[in-house]
Amino acid sequence: MCCSPIRVLSRSETALKVALAYHRVKGDGSRFRLIGRERGYHGVNFGGISVGGIVTNRKMFGTLLTGVDHLPHTHNLAKNAFTKGEPEHGLDTADELERIVTLHDASTIAAVIVEPVAGSTGVLIPPKGYLQRLRDITKKHGILLIFDEVITGFGRLGTPFAADYFGVTPDIMVTAKGLTNGIIPMGAVLVSPEIHDAFMGGPEHVIEFFHGYTYSGNPVASAAALATLETYKQEDLLTRGAELAPYFADALHSLKGEPHVIDIRNIGMVGAIELDPIAGSPTKRAFSAFLAAYESGFLIRTTGDIIALSPPLIISKGQIDELIDGIRTVLRGIA
Ligand SMILES: Cc1ncc(COP(=O)(O)O)c(C=O)c1O
Structure with a gap:
C-alpha cells in the first residue's frame, strides 16, 4: 500500500472514481458496477449514498448511481448478542458476493466498498473471517476491494488501520477523521502501488486523474495532518x-x-x-x-x-x- 497524492474532502467518491478509472486505464472499461453494503455509510454525496445502505439518506434522491448492488449487513442480534470482539456467526453473508458476481458476471464489476467495522449505523463488527472472505472473492474475480477507514483508521482498533488489525489488505483505503484528529477537514485516499502506477505512465505535463477540488491539498489541513501524525508517533x-x-x-x-x-x-x-x-x-x-x-x-x-x-x-x-x-x-x- 502506498500513499497517493490525492487529498480531497469527498473521499468515498474519490475511491469509487479511482476504481472505475483504474479499470478503464487498464483497458477493462466494462467493469462499471459498484457493490456496497446494507447499513454501510460512506458520506452523503451521490456515490456515497448509492453504495451506502441507510434508507433515510437514500430515499429522497431519485435513482442515485445506477449499476450498484448491496451485500447484506452482518448484524445478527439473535446469534451474536453480547459478543466481545469479532462475532462467531455471519461469515456466510460474505458469500453473497459470489451470488452478485454470478448475477452480473465478474467482468462488469469494478469494486466492493465496505467499512471494516460499520460505524455510523451502530458499530457492526465483522464476523470472524468475513473481511478475508471478501478479499479472497474479490481477488479471484479481479474486483477491487475498498476499505472505508474514515472511523477505523489511525489507531481506533489499536493498530494503525483496521486493515492491520484484520490482516487483510484492500486495494484502496479511504481515510479522514483521525488524519487531522478530526478538527481540520481533510481526507486521504490511499491506493496500492499497482493502482498508483497505472495512472502514472503518461507524459509529465499531462494531468493523471481529472478529479481536483477547490480545497485539494489545502496547506492548513496538510500542516494539521503532519502535526497530528507526528503526535501519534511521539505518543504511540x-x-x-x-x-x-x-x-x-x-x-x-x-x-x-x-x-x-x-x-x-x-x-x-x-x-x-x-x-x-x-x-x-x-x-x-x-x-x-x-x-x-x-x-x-x-x-x-x-x-x-x-x-x-x-x-x-x-x-x-x-x-x-x-x-x-x-x-x-x-x-x-x-x-
Ligand atoms: C465510514 C465513513 N465514511 C464516510 C464518512 C463521511 O465523511 P464526510 O461526512 O466527511 O464526507 C463517515 C462519516 O462519519 C464515515 O464514518
Whole structure:
C-alpha cells in the first residue's frame, strides 16, 4: 500500500472514481458496477449514498448511481448478542458476493466498498473471517476491494488501520477523521502501488486523474495532518488502543443486565450498547438517553437505538470508568 497524492474532502467518491478509472486505464472499461453494503455509510454525496445502505439518506434522491448492488449487513442480534470482539456467526453473508458476481458476471464489476467495522449505523463488527472472505472473492474475480477507514483508521482498533488489525489488505483505503484528529477537514485516499502506477505512465505535463477540488491539498489541513501524525508517533497513539481495549471491553460489558440493554459489542477502542426500542417509537429511547447524558454533563452519540462509543485515544482508565458509570446512571434513569 502506498500513499497517493490525492487529498480531497469527498473521499468515498474519490475511491469509487479511482476504481472505475483504474479499470478503464487498464483497458477493462466494462467493469462499471459498484457493490456496497446494507447499513454501510460512506458520506452523503451521490456515490456515497448509492453504495451506502441507510434508507433515510437514500430515499429522497431519485435513482442515485445506477449499476450498484448491496451485500447484506452482518448484524445478527439473535446469534451474536453480547459478543466481545469479532462475532462467531455471519461469515456466510460474505458469500453473497459470489451470488452478485454470478448475477452480473465478474467482468462488469469494478469494486466492493465496505467499512471494516460499520460505524455510523451502530458499530457492526465483522464476523470472524468475513473481511478475508471478501478479499479472497474479490481477488479471484479481479474486483477491487475498498476499505472505508474514515472511523477505523489511525489507531481506533489499536493498530494503525483496521486493515492491520484484520490482516487483510484492500486495494484502496479511504481515510479522514483521525488524519487531522478530526478538527481540520481533510481526507486521504490511499491506493496500492499497482493502482498508483497505472495512472502514472503518461507524459509529465499531462494531468493523471481529472478529479481536483477547490480545497485539494489545502496547506492548513496538510500542516494539521503532519502535526497530528507526528503526535501519534511521539505518543504511540496508533497502538495505545491495544493496551486499553481489554479494560474498555470489561467496563463496557459490565453494563449487561442494566435496563433496556439488548446487546453490547466492542472491538479495539470502539463499542456499542444497543437498547430495546420502544414499540412504535424507534430511536426515542436512545434519544432520551442522549438528553439525559447531556443534562448530566457528557455527550454520547446515538444512532437508531444504539449508543456508539469511540472515545479519544488519550482516554485514561479512570475516565473510562467515569464514562461507563455515567451511562449506567442514564440507563437506570430513562423510561
Ligand atoms: C465510514 C465513513 N465514511 C464516510 C464518512 C463521511 O465523511 P464526510 O461526512 O466527511 O464526507 C463517515 C462519516 O462519519 C464515515 O464514518
